[in-house]
Amino acid sequence: xxxxxxxxxxxxxxxxxxxxxxxxxxxxxxxxxxxxxxxxxxxxxxxxxxxxxxxxxxxxxxxxxxxxxxxxxxxxxxxxxxxxxxxxxxxxxxxxxxxxxxxxxxxxxxxxxxxxxxxxxxxxxxxxxxxxxxxx
Numbered sequence: 001x002x003x004x005x006x007x008x009x010x011x012x013x014x015x016x017x018x019x020x021x022x023x024x025x026x027x028x029x030x031x032x033x034x035x036x037x038x039x040x041x042x043x044x045x046x047x048x049x050x051x052x053x054x055x056x057x058x059x060x061x062x063x064x065x066x067x068x069x070x071x072x073x074x075x076x077x078x079x080x081x082x083x084x085x086x087x088x089x090x091x092x093x094x095x096x097x098x099x100x101x102x103x104x105x106x107x108x109x110x111x112x113x114x115x116x117x118x119x120x121x122x123x124x125x126x127x128x129x130x131x132x133x134x135x136x
Contacts, residue, residue, distance in 0.1 A: 002031060006039055014113060020046035029110040036110035042066070042097040051092035056108045058086040064101035069094045 004026050009015055014025040020043040027037040042048065042064075049071075066079040071092040077085065079101065087093065095101075 002027065002033075016113070021048065023105075025111070025113050027110070028113045030112070031110075034108065034110065036107045036113075038105040038107070038111075040101075040103045040105050042095065042101040042103070044097055044100045046097045048095045049092070050095065051090070052087060052107075053090050054109075055111070056087060056090070058084060058106050060084045060104045062102040062104060064097060065099040066095065066097040066101050069096075 006024055006026065009024050009026065014028070016023045016025065021040060023038045023040040025036060025038050027033050027035070029036060040059075044064075061079050061081055061083045063081055064079075067076050068079055068085055069076040071094060077083075079085070079095075
């Protein structure tokens with residue numbers, strides 16, 4: 001059994017921040033669950049373009065207000081508490097936070113915690129990341 005307290009992870013390497021978001025990684029690849037689980041907070045007024053080419057992601061909104069736009073179709077959906085979206089086609093998307101968004105996110109394959117967003121909004125595939133880590 002794995003039990004973790006979100007508040008206790010805030011001052012560890014499982015708490016990752018970028019200019020306009022923070023992500024607390026509750027489960028990572030080395031936990032052996034087959035997925036990773038994150039609590040991500042996006043700053044109000046921020047806009048993010050992501051394209052998880054090598055990962056599937058599902059996201060559940062717990063608090064806040066925003067929108068997600070599928071870049072391929074131009075279709076925009078409202079994000080508010082209770083809304084879930086799943087990037088089942090590795091959908092390139094724009095996520096906008098009108099208010100601070102609190103999101104629960106699952107990734108498959110699981111992230112390791114060492115990923116950084118590439119210029120195109122993706123994470124490297126697990127094999128490439130492993131090769132990078134062995135060179136360090």
